[in-house]
Amino acid sequence: MEENKEIDLLLKIERVEAPLYLRARVEARIANEEQQRIPMRTVWSIAASVTVLLVLNVWAVSNSNRSNRTDYSAETSLATEMNISVSNQLYHD
Numbered sequence: 001m002e003e004n005k006e007i008d009l010l011l012k013i014e015r016v017e018a019p020l021y022l023r024a025r026v027e028a029r030i031a032n033e034e035q036q037r038i039p040m041r042t043v044w045s046i047a048a049s050v051t052v053l054l055v056l057n058v059w060a061v062s063n064s065n066r067s068n069r070t071d072y073s074a075e076t077s078l079a080t081e082m083n084i085s086v087s088n089q090l091y092h093d
Contacts, residue, residue: 079086 076086
């Protein structure tokens with residue numbers, strides 16, 4: 001019995017008319033979103049700049065590691081003459 005009442009209530013629902021300006025507002029919002037997109041040329045330019053910057057950073061780091069690898073023979077011979085340990089061991093056997 002209650003189910004019939006609920007079904008009767010649902011059958012009384014009528015279609016609601018949309019406001020006349022709704023379509024114009026939706027179209028204006030879609031057009032506004034299209035204008036706010038970033039051009040692909042700008043996207044590619046930024047991507048290329050980031051790539052170049054990354055390559056330059058890798059090159060700079062790799063070159064700095066090469067320049068730090070010097071021959072320490074003069075320092076080692078001086079330390080040996082002064083009886084200073086040249087080993088980096090913390091504990092001696």
